[in-house]
Amino acid sequence: MYEKLFATGMIGSVEIKNRIVMPPxxxxxxxxxxxxxxxxIRYxxxxxKGGCGLIITEIARIDDVTGIGEPxxxxxxxxxxIRKLVQLTEAVHKYDSKIFLQLHHPGRQVSRSLLNGVQPVxxxxIPCGVVKEMPRALTTEECDDLVEKFIRGAVVAKTAGFDGVELHGAHGYxxxxxxxxxxxxxxxxxGGDFFKRLTFLTSIVKGIQAACGPKFPVSVRISAxxxxxxxxxxxxxxQIAKILEAQGVAAIDVSAGTYETGYAVIEPQFLPEGWKKHLAKxxxxEVSIPVIAVNNLKYPxxxxxxxxxxxxxxxSFGRAFLADPYWPNKAKARQEELIHKCIGCLQCFKTVFNGKPIECTVNPIVGxxxxxxxxTLIKDGDGREVVVVGAGPGGMHAAIVLAKRGYRVTLVEKTDSLGGTLKxxxxxxxxxxxxELIKTLAAEIRDAGVTVILNQEVTIEWLQEMxxxxxxxxxxxxxxxxxxxxVEQEHVVTAEDVLLKKVTIENQKVVIIGGGVTGLETAExxxxxxxxxxxxxxxxxxxALYTSNRMMLLNHLKEANVSIQTNRMxxxxxxxxxxLKEPDMGFEHELPCDSVVLALxxxxxRSFVKSIQESFAHVMVVGDANKPGQIVDSMKEANDKAYVF
Structure with a gap:
């Protein structure tokens, strides 16, 4: 199975154990x-360890003044x-994986605040339409200097034991x-014509080849x-790819887009696998050197x-490696149902862009x-019985972690299936x-040996019997x-009633109260x-949505003629x-409707939670039962508390 995916391949003089790449x-x-x-390094x-053939690091800056890309x-x-970079390369190499370092400069796509007040170059x-800060045009001498800094960065990478470097020539940087x-x-x-516009890049490539030797691979990432x-x-x-091949570049890493077309760089949940595969193909x-391609891949x-x-x-699998670092090994072992797959929520980018360490909704351990x-998982459960009440994301993940710790776990759900709010x-x-997340958590529940009881309403008396x-x-x-x-009228329902098809509403004028994620998705x-x-x-x-997901959802609602009224309660x-009333002005507005959907x-x-806390000595409360939040909050809280329960 997956013979081509797990076949060896060459990038320049470097042999890669499979065709799986983790991009920057x-x-x-x-x-x-x-x-x-x-x-x-541990990340x-x-x-x-999870089986990746080639890892290309996140952006590494080559200039400390105008080249800072993220905190x-x-x-x-x-x-x-070099000292710490050596530790990084050694950590990767012991699993027979290869690692390239990506050299980067943000150019105009950075704000002064990140550059300590320095104007971007x-x-x-020409300002970026997203960052909206006027950059300063580089002088010819400054361009020459930056070329040398890219070359110096490659020398540092080679000295530290990296197997090659990649030049970030994509995404508007x-x-x-x-x-x-x-x-x-x-x-x-x-600059001036097509060939002169390549001079900056080709000068860097020539300089790296001269400084690091012909057997040190240089990959170039481009926005096709x-x-x-x-x-x-x-x-x-x-044409650019052909010129780079002729110059001795070892591989072309194909992506697309810039900050101003962010959806092409960071695909939201609305874009399918392979939507841009025609670019790489x-x-x-047209070239004979290897082509690496990101294609919003989810499945092996x-x-x-x-x-x-x-x-x-x-x-190239990007966010797939955030969701599950071990997916190559799982795919090779034919355990696809155990692979945590990216759901496209873009929580990862939302956190990093806000200056926080990376997070993933489906993988609370990433970062x-x-x-x-x-x-660090202390296996001291000693077969003691733990009952988990509720089979939503928090309950399922807590059950899995506790079972790994050696507890005898029973997961109890009042409905006829696992998933909770995920359904x-x-x-x-x-x-x-x-x-897919529900299926994966269910498979992990099975593999962990958790006992599952469905269609069971939990009461204090039932728990006491357990x-x-x-x-x-x-x-x-x-x-x-x-x-x-x-609010008690029959034509007033909840968003949950609608989404779970407990009610059917057709050909009506519907008012949805609440413009959060649930309200907008219910409207869709x-x-x-x-x-x-x-x-x-x-x-x-x-x-609460990441920008590109939010904009695409709002565009879909606009196309569907959904009206959105803000500043109304x-x-x-x-x-x-x-x-409806305007919160600040007090003016009232009458809005005709046949049905009202509450998405608040x-x-x-709290009363149920309190009764359990009063009845048992060891109680852990997670997810919406503790504090309403998103899936990422529930999974993370369940993970952290289960580690120390």
């Missing part, structure tokens, strides 16, 4: 001074960083800015299409198919591998990967129903057969309309 992804795990930390080590970022600006003084006619309006040797009017198109990047057909079988079809020579691992979350369009050593309360929360006039479902209006008391909606429900979140079942 920021983690904010390195020190603020640029040194590799024990945390980032990469786990991916190597906790690797640096190769001097030899002082770029080939030309500095090298990409030189390549693109959209951002390069220079008239010196670094910037998806910007006036920017690089596929026909341009095919077109380049591969898709990568195998792409390798068979000649889409690429190496399949914290030093604290949570087989060595609601998987219903909207583009949320099918939530269903007489467990401890109880994990993961029973979720109750939908918030405001105390307003008319209901808009297929109804006229929908979403009402939100604050001045914006969907703020529900005051009263009548038979054929709702009365949930509240913990």
């Amino acid at each position: 992804m920021g983690t904010s795990l390195s020190s603020f001074t640029g040194e590799a930390t024990d945390e980032v 990469y080590e786990e991916r190597a 906790g970022q690797l640096s190769v600006t001097s030899g002082k960083y 770029a080939p030309s003084a 500095l090298i990409n800015e030189f390549l693109s006619p959209y951002t390069n309006k220079r008239t010196d040797k670094y 299409d910037e998806f910007i009017e006036g920017g690089l198109k596929l026909e341009d990047t095919i 077109a380049i591969r057909e 079988k898709t990568a195998e198919l792409f390798l068979e079809e000649g889409i690429c020579d190496f399949a 914290r591998e030093l604290r949570y691992n087989d060595q 609601t979350a998987e219903q909207p369009p583009a949320k099918q990967m939530i269903g 007489n467990p050593f401890g109880v994990v309360v993961a029973c979720g929360g109750s939908p918030i129903v405001p105390r307003i006039e008319g 479902v209901m808009a297929m057969n109804n006229h929908v209006t979403v009402v939100e008391m604050s001045n914006s909606v969907g703020n 529900l005051d009263k429900i009548n038979g054929d309309h709702v009365l 979140g949930v509240t913990p079942r």
Whole structure:
């Protein structure tokens, strides 16, 4: 199975044990001074241990003044960083994985605040539409100096034991800015026509080859299409790839987009696997050196198919490695049901872009591998009985961790299936990967030896009969129903009722109260057969979503003619309309409707939780039963508390 995926391959003089590549992804795990930390070393080590063939590190800066790309970022600006980088390469190499270091400069796509007040630099003084800060155009001498800094960075990488380097020439960063006619309006040797725009990149490549030798591979990452009017198109990047091949570049790493077309760089949940595979295929057909390609891959079988079809020579799995560092080994062992698969929520980017260490909704350990691992998991359960009440994400993950610790775990669920709130979350369009998470957690429950009891309403009396050593309360929360006039009427339902198909509403005027994630996704479902209006008391909606997911969802709602009213709060429900009030102004508005859907979140079942806490000595409360939040909050809390329960 997966013969091509697990076949060896060559990049330059370096043999890779399989065709699986982990591409660069920021983690904010390195020190603020640029040194590799024990945390980032362990993070990469786990991916190597998990079976990855080639790891390409997150961006490493080559300049400490204008080249800072994120707060906790690797640096190769001097030899002082080599000592810790050696520890990084050695940690990866002991698993027969190879590792390239990616050399990077953000160019105009960075704010002054990250550069300690220094103005960003770029080939030309053209601001990025996302960052919105005017960069300063580099002088010719400064361009020459940055070329030398890229070369020096490669020398540091080679000295530290890296198997090669990758130049980040994609995603709108500095090298990409030189390549693109959209951002390069220079008239010196670094701009003017197609070939001069390549001078910055080709000078770096030549310099690295001279300094590091011909057997030290250089890969170049390119945006095959910037998806910007006036920017690089596929026909341009095919020519760039040919020139790089002729210059001796060892591999082309194909991606797409810039900050201004962020969806192409960081695919939201709405984009399917392989939506941009034509880009890599077109380049591969024109060059003979290996092509590495990211394609929003979720499943090993898709990568195998792409390798068979000649889409690429190496399949690059990005967020898949955040979700599960061991997925290559699991795929090779035919344990696909145990692979935690990326759900496309982009919590990873949301945290890093906010300056926090990386997080993953489906993997609460990512970025914290030093604290949570087989060595720190104390196996002292001694067969003592623990009952977990509720089979949502928090309850299931807590049950798995506690079973690994040696407890005898019974998971009790009042409905006829596992999943809890995940069953609601998987219903909207583009949320099918939530269903995959349910399947994976269920498989882990089975493998961990957890006893599952379904269709069982838990009471204090029932728990007392079980007489467990401890109880994990993961029973979720109750939908918030405001105390307003008319809320008890039959045409008033909850978003959960709608998403779980407990009620059917068609060809009606529907008002959804609440513009959070649940309210918007419920609107997307209901808009297929109804006229929908979403009402939100604050001045914006969907703020918990990462930007690209939020924008795509709002675009879908707009296309479905969903109306969104902000700065409105529900005051009263009548038979054929709702009365809305402006929170600050006090003005009232009447909105006709046939049905009202409440999407106001949930509240913990405090009385039930308290009764359990009063009845048992060892009680752990997680998820919405403790504090309402998102899946990521529930999984993380369950993991952390189960480690010390």
